Amino acid sequence: xxxxxxxxxxxxxxxxxxxxxxxxxxCENNMCxxxxxxxxxxFTAVIAGQVRSGIDRLCxxxxxxxxxxxxxxxxxxxxxRLGKWDLNKSCCxxxxxxxxxxxxxxxxxxxxxxxxxxDSVYQSQMEGWLSPSIxxxxxxxxxxxxxxxxxxxxxxPLIGFRLPKLQKLYLYGNRLSGSVPKxxxxxxxxxxxxxxxNRLSGSxxxxxxxxxxxxxxxxxxxRFSGSxxxxxxxxxxxxxxxxxxxxxxxxxxxxxxxxxxxxxxxLSNNLLSGKIPLSVANLTAISIMYLDTNNLTGVIPxxxxxxxxxxxxxxxLQNNQLVGRIPPNFRYLCSLQRVSLANNKLKxxxxxxxxxxKSLTELYLxxxxxxxxxxxxxxxxSQLILLNISHNLIEETLxxxxxxLQNLQSLDLSFNLLNFSSIPVWLARLPSLSKLYLAxxxxxGHIPDFLATTPxxxxxxxLSSNHLTGGLPEWLGTLxxxxxxxxxxxxxxxxxxDSITGLDNLGVLDLHSNKLTGTIKKVFEIGxxxxxxxxxxxxxxxxxxxxxxxxxxxxxxxxxQYLNLSHNFLNGRLPDSIGELKEMLSLDLSHNxxxxxxxEALANASLLETLKLxxxxxxxxxxxxxxxxxxxxxxxxxxxxxxxxxxxxxxxSDFPESSFARNKGLCGKPLAPCKL
Numbered sequence: 001x002x003x004x005x006x007x008x009x010x011x012x013x014x015x016x017x018x019x020x021x022x023x024x025x026x027c028e029n030n031m032c033x034x035x036x037x038x039x040x041x042x043f044t045a046v047i048a049g050q051v052r053s054g055i056d057r058l059c060x061x062x063x064x065x066x067x068x069x070x071x072x073x074x075x076x077x078x079x080x081r082l083g084k085w086d087l088n089k090s091c092c093x094x095x096x097x098x099x100x101x102x103x104x105x106x107x108x109x110x111x112x113x114x115x116x117x118x119d120s121v122y123q124s125q126m127e128g129w130l131s132p133s134i135x136x137x138x139x140x141x142x143x144x145x146x147x148x149x150x151x152x153x154x155x156x157p158l159i160g161f162r163l164p165k166l167q168k169l170y171l172y173g174n175r176l177s178g179s180v181p182k183x184x185x186x187x188x189x190x191x192x193x194x195x196x197x198n199r200l201s202g203s204x205x206x207x208x209x210x211x212x213x214x215x216x217x218x219x220x221x222x223r224f225s226g227s228x229x230x231x232x233x234x235x236x237x238x239x240x241x242x243x244x245x246x247x248x249x250x251x252x253x254x255x256x257x258x259x260x261x262x263x264x265x266x267l268s269n270n271l272l273s274g275k276i277p278l279s280v281a282n283l284t285a286i287s288i289m290y291l292d293t294n295n296l297t298g299v300i301p302x303x304x305x306x307x308x309x310x311x312x313x314x315x316x317l318q319n320n321q322l323v324g325r326i327p328p329n330f331r332y333l334c335s336l337q338r339v340s341l342a343n344n345k346l347k348x349x350x351x352x353x354x355x356x357x358k359s360l361t362e363l364y365l366x367x368x369x370x371x372x373x374x375x376x377x378x379x380x381x382s383q384l385i386l387l388n389i390s391h392n393l394i395e396e397t398l399x400x401x402x403x404x405l406q407n408l409q410s411l412d413l414s415f416n417l418l419n420f421s422s423i424p425v426w427l428a429r430l431p432s433l434s435k436l437y438l439a440x441x442x443x444x445g446h447i448p449d450f451l452a453t454t455p456x457x458x459x460x461x462x463l464s465s466n467h468l469t470g471g472l473p474e475w476l477g478t479l480x481x482x483x484x485x486x487x488x489x490x491x492x493x494x495x496x497x498d499s500i501t502g503l504d505n506l507g508v509l510d511l512h513s514n515k516l517t518g519t520i521k522k523v524f525e526i527g528x529x530x531x532x533x534x535x536x537x538x539x540x541x542x543x544x545x546x547x548x549x550x551x552x553x554x555x556x557x558x559x560x561q562y563l564n565l566s567h568n569f570l571n572g573r574l575p576d577s578i579g580e581l582k583e584m585l586s587l588d589l590s591h592n593x594x595x596x597x598x599x600e601a602l603a604n605a606s607l608l609e610t611l612k613l614x615x616x617x618x619x620x621x622x623x624x625x626x627x628x629x630x631x632x633x634x635x636x637x638x639x640x641x642x643x644x645x646x647x648x649x650x651x652x653s654d655f656p657e658s659s660f661a662r663n664k665g666l667c668g669k670p671l672a673p674c675k676l
Contacts, residue, residue: 058089058090058091059091059092059104059106060104060105062136062137062138063091063105063106063136063137063139064091065133065136066106066131066133066134066135066136066137067097067106067109067137069131069133069134069136070130070131070133070134071085073128073129073130073131073153074126074128074129074151075127076125076126076127076128076150077124077125077126078124078125078126079111079115079125079126081095081096081111081124082126091106092104092106096109096110096111097109097110098110098142100139103139105138106137106139106140107139107140107142107165108140108141108142108143108144109134109137109140109142109143109144109145110142110144111126111144111145111148112145112146112147112148112170113125113126113146113147113148113149113173114146114147123147123149125148125150126145126150126151127150127151128150128151128152129152129153130145130151130152130153130154130155130156130171130174130176131153132156132157132158134156135156135158135159135162135163136162137163138163138164139165140163140165140166141165141166141167141168141189142167142168143166143168143169143170143171144168144170145170145171145174146170146171146172146173146174146194147173147174148173149173149174149175150174150175151174151175151176152175152176152177153176154176154177154178155176155178155180155181155184155195155200156181157181157183158181158183159181159183159184159187160181160182160184160185160186160187160207161183161186163187164186164187164188164189165189166187166189166190167189167190167191167192167213168190168191169187169192169193169194169195170192170194171194171195171198172194172195172196172197172198172218173196173197174197175198175199176195176198176199176200177198177199177200177201178201179200179201179202179203179205180195180200180204180205181205182207183207184207184208184211185206185207185208185209185211186207186210187211188212188213189213190211190214191213191214191216192214192215192216193211193214193216193217193218193219194218195218195219195222196218196219196220196221196222196242197220197221197222198221198222199222199223200219200222200224201222201223201224201225202224202225202226203225203226203227204219204224204226204228204229204243204248205229206229206230206231207231208229208231208232209229209230209232209233209234209235210231210234211235212234212235212236212237213237214235214238215237215238216239216240217235217238217241217242217243218240218242219242219243219246220242220243220244220245220246220266221244221245221246222246223246223247224243224247224248225246225247225248225249226249226250227248227249227250227251228243228248228250228252228253228267228272229253230253230255232253232256232259233253233255233256233258233259235259236258236260236261237261238259238261238262239262239263239264239285240262240263240264241262241265241266242264242265243266243267243270244266244267244268244270245269245270246269247270247271248267248270248272249270249271249272250272250273250274251272251273251274251275251277252267252272252274252276252277252280252291252296254277254279255277255279256277256279256280256283257277257278257279257280257281257282257283258279258282259283260282260283260284261285262283262285262286263288263311264286264287264288264289265283265286265289265290266288266289267290267291267294268290268291268292268293268294268316269292269293269294270293270294271294271295272291272294272295272296273294273295273296273297274296274298275296275297275298275299275301276291276296276298276300276301276302276322277301278301278302278304280309281301281302281304281308282308283309284308284309284310284311285311286311286312287312287313287314287335288312288313288314289312289314289315289316290315290316291316291317291320292316292317292318292319292320292340293318293320294320295320295321296320296321296322297320297321297322297323298323298324299322299323299324299325299327300317300324300326300327300341302327302329303327303329303330303332303333304329305329305332306329306332308332309332309333310334310335311335312333312335312336313335313336313337313359314337314338314339315333315336315338315339315340316338316340317340317344318340318341318342318343318364319342319343319344320344321344321345322341322344322345322346323344323346324346324347324348325347325348325349326341326346326348326351326354326365326370327351328351328353329353330351330353330354330357331351331356333357334356334357334358334359335359336357336360337359337360337361337362338360338361338362339360339362339363339364340362340364341364341365341368342364342365342366342367342368342388343366343367343368344367344368345368345369346365346368346370347368347369347370347371348370348372349371349372349373349375350365350370350372350374350375350378350389350394351375352376352377353377354375354377354378355375355376355377355378355380355381356377356380357381358381358382358383359383360383360384361383361384362385362386363381363384363386363387363388364386364388365388365389365392366388366389366390366391366392366412367390367391367392368392369392369393370389370392370393370394371392371393371394371395372394372395373394373395373396373399374389374394374398374399375399376399378399378402379399379401379402379403379404379405382404382405382406382407383407384405384407384408385407385408385409385410385432386409386410386411387408387410387411388410388412389412389413389416390412390413390414390415390416390437390439391415391416392416393416393417394413394416394417395417395418395419396418397418397420397424398418398424398427400426402426403426403427403429403430405430406430406431406432407432408430408432408433409432409433409434409435409456410434410435410437410460411427411430411433411435411436411437412435412437413437413441414437414438414439414441414462415440415441415465416440416441418441419441419442420438420441420443421443421444421445422443422444422448423438423443423448423451425450428450428451428453429455430455430456431456432455432456433454433456434456434457434459434460435458435460436458436460437460437462438462438463438466439462439463439464439465439466439486440464441466442466442467443463443466443467443468444466444467444468444469445467445468445469445470446468446469446473447463447468447470447472447473447487449473449475452473452475452479457479457480457481457482458479458481458482459481459482459483459484460482460483460484461479461482461484461485461486462484462486463486463487463490464486464487464488464489464490465488465489465490466489466490467490467491468487468492469490469491469492469493470492470493470494471492471494471495471497472487472492472494472495472496472497472500472516473497474497474499475499476497476499476500476503477497477498477499477500477501477502478499478502480503480504480505481505482503482505482506483505483506483508484506484507485503485508485509485510486508486510487510487511487514488510488511488512488513488514489512489514490513490514491514491515492511492514492515493514493515493516493517494516494517494518495516495517495518496511496516496518496520496522496523497522498522500522500523500526501522501525501526503526503534504526505534506534507534507535507536507537507559508536508537509526509535509537509538509539509540510537510538510539511539511540511543512539512540512541512542512543512564513541513542513543514542514543515543515544516540516543516544516545517543517544517545517546518545518546518547519546519547520540520545520547520549520552520565520570523535523540524552524554524557533559533560534559535557535559536559536560536561537560537561537562538560538562538563538564539562539564540564540565540568541564541565541566541567541568541588542567542568543568544568544569545565545568545570546568546569546570546571547570547571547572549565549570549571549573549574549575550573550575552575552577554575554577554580554581557581558580558581558582558583559583560581560583560584561583561584561586562584562585562586563581563586563587563588564586564588565588565589565592566589566590566591566592566612567590567591568591568592569593570589570592570593570594571592571593571594571595572594572595572596573594573595573596573597573599574589574594574598574599574602575599576599576601578599578601578605579599579600579602579603579604579605581605582604582605582606582607583607584605584607584608585607585608585609585610586608586609586610587605587608587610587611587612588610589612589613589616590612590615590616590636591614591615591616592615592616593616593617594613594616594617594618595617595618595619595641596618596620597618597619597620597621598613598618598620598622598623598626598642599623600623600625602623602625602626603623603625603626603627603628603629604625604628605629606628606629606630606631607631608629608631609631609632609633609634610632610634610635611629611632611634611635611636612634612635612636613636613637613640614636614637614638614639614640615638615640616639617640617641618637618640618641618642619640619641619642619643620642620643620644621643621644621645622637622642622644622646622647622652622666623647624647626647626652627647627650627651627652629651630650630651631651632651632655635651635652635655635659636658636659637659637660637663638658638660638661638662638663639661640663641664641665642660642663642665642666643664643665643666645666645667645668645674646660646666646667646669646670646671648668648669653669653670656670657670657671
C-alpha cells in the first residue's frame with residue numbers, strides 16, 4: 001500500500017479549519033483566495049488516488065475522516081493515545097476505538113480524561129477544538145470525551161441528524177461553549193446525556209423532551225438560562241435529572257410528577273420561582289430531591305397522604321422563601337435520612353410527627369421563624385447525628401428526653417429564646433457529642449468545668465453572645481481535638497492561659513468583644529510546637545490587650561487567612577515576620593497604639609484583600625512594596641503620622657482620599673500633589 005505521511009493527512013483534515021480561522025487575512029488578495037479555496041479539493045484528489053485502495057480496506061472512509069479530523073483539532077494530548085493512532089492499521093484497533101464486527105463501522109469512541117493505571121487514576125488533558133466532523137461516524141453509539149479539561153468548541157449542530165444510533169454522550173468537564181443544539185432531540189436512542197461542568201449557555205431546547213429513552217440527564221454547572229422545558233414530562237424513562245448551578249428562571253413544570261421512574265432530581269442553585277408543584281408527590285421512585293437555593297415560594301405541598309414518595313431519602317429545600325408550617329404529614333416520608341428546610345420563612349411549632357422518622361441522621365431547621373417547644377418525640381430519632389435549630393424562636397427549656405440521643409455528634413441551638421441560666425449538664429454527657437453551638441442562649445456565670453471531661457472530645461465549641469463572666473479556664477489547653485473555639489461577645493476577664501499553646505488542632509479562635517488583658521504572645525504559639533501552626537482565623541479585637549506584638553513570631557503561622565487585633569491597646573513595632581503570612585486575606589490592626597515605620601515585609605502578603613491600619617501611630621513613608629498588594633479591595637491608613645509621596649501606581653492610586661486622610665505629611669495621588 002502506498003505510504004502517506006501522517007503530517008500530510010493531518011494537513012488535509014485541518015486545512016478547512018485553518019481557512020475558516022484565517023480566511024480574512026488570506027482573502028485580502030483575491031487570486032490568492034481562489035487558490036487557497038481550491039487547495040482542499042486538490043489535496044483530496046491526491047489523497048484519494050494514493051490511499052483509497054488501502055485505507056478504505058482498513059477503515060470506513062467517513063469514519064477515517066471523522067477520526068483524523070478530530071485528531072487534527074487537538075494539539076496537545078498528555079495521555080499519548082492519539083499519537084498511537086497508526087494509519088497502517090485498521091482504525092478499529094486504535095486506542096479508544098471500538099467497531100461493529102460485521103459492518104466494520106466505528107461504534108464507540110472512549111477517550112475520557114480520567115484514566116486508570118493499575119491501582120491509580122489520573123486525569124489526562126487534550127488541548128484543542130472538538131471537530132464537527134466527529135458526526136461523520138454515523139454508526140456511533142458511545143461518544144465519551146468527558147473530563148478532557150482543555151477541549152473547546154461547540155456541540156456539533158447536526159449531531160442529532162447524523163448520529164441516529166447514539167446511546168451515550170459524555171462531554172462533561174470540558175470547556176465547551178455555545179448552546180445545546182435543537183437537533184439533539186433527534187437522538188431517540190439516547191440513554192445518557194452528560195454535559196455538566198462546561199460553559200454552555202442559552203436556553204434548554206424543548207426538544208430534550210423528545211428523548212423518550214433518556215434515563216440520565218446531567219447539565220449542572222453551566223450557564224443555562226430561561227425556563228425548564230415543560231416537555232420534560234415526555235421523558236418517561238428519566239431516572240436522574242441534574243441541572244443545578246445555572247441561571248434557570250421560571251417555574252418548575254407542573255407535570256414533572258409524570259416522570260414516574262425519576263429517582264434523582266437536582267434543580268438547586270438556580271433562579272427558579274413560583275410554588276413547588278403538587279405533582280412532585282407523584283414521584284413514586286424519587287430518592288434524592290434537591291430544590292434548594294432558588295426563589296421558590298408558597299407552602300411545602302408534599303406528602304399529602306401516606307405512601308407517597310416512599311423512597312425519598314435526601315431532601316434539600318433550604319435557601320428559598322417557603323412559608324407556612326412544616327407539614328404534619330412529613331412523618332409519612334419514612335425513608336428520610338437527611339432533610340434541610342433551613343433559611344426559609346417557616347412558622348409554627350416543630351411537628352411531633354418528625355419523631356417517627358427512624359432513619360433520620362441529619363435535620364436542618366435553622367434560620368426560620370419556628371416557635372414553641374422542642375417536641376419530646378425528637379428523642380426517638382436514635383440514628384440522629386446532626387440537629388440544627390439555630391436562629392428560630394424556640395422557647396423554654398430543652399426536654400430531658402433528648403439525653404437519649406446516643407449518636408448525636410453535632411447540636412446547634414444558637415439564637416433562640418431558650419434563656420438558659422446555665423448549660424444543662426446532660427448535654428455534656430451525650431456520648432457522641434463533639435460539636436456544641438449555644439450562642440445567644442442567655443447562658444450566665446463561668447464556663448462550666450464539666451466541658452473538660454465530656455465522653456467525646458470536643459472539636460467545636462461556640463458559647464458566643466452570652467453573659468459569661470470570669471476567666472478563661474486553664475483546662476482549655478486539654479481539649480486536644482478542638483478546632484473551633486468561639487467565646488466572643490461575653491464579659492470574660494483575665495489573661496490568656498499558658499495552656500492554650502497545647503491546642504495543636506485549633507484553626508478558628510474568636511475571643512472578640514470581651515475584657516481580656518495581658519499579652520497576645522501565647523496565641524501565636526498555638527499548634528506551633530512542631531513548626532506548623534494550625535490557626536487560619538484569629539479575632540482578638542475589642543479587648544484590652546496591651547503588649548506582646550513585638551515578641552510574637554508569625555513564621556510558624558503561615559496558614560492564617562484572617563487576623564483581627566483591632567480596638568486594643570497594643571503598642572510597639574510590627575515584627576517583620578508579619579510578611580510570613582502569605583495566605584492572609586484580611587489584616588485589621590486598627591485602633592491601637594502601634595508605631596514606628598510600616599514593615600516592608602508586609603508587601604510579601606500578596607493575597608491581601610483587606611488592610612486596615614488606621615488610628616495608630618505609624619510614621620515614615622509608605623513602602624513602595626505595597627504596590628505588590630494587587631488584590632487589595634479595602635485599604636485604610638488614615639489617622640497616622642505617615643509622610644512623603646504615596647507610591648505611584650495601582651492599587652494605591654485606586655483608593656479614595658479617605659484611605660490616606662489625616663496623615664499630615666502625605667501627598668500624591670489621590671491626595672494633593674507633592675510640592676517640589
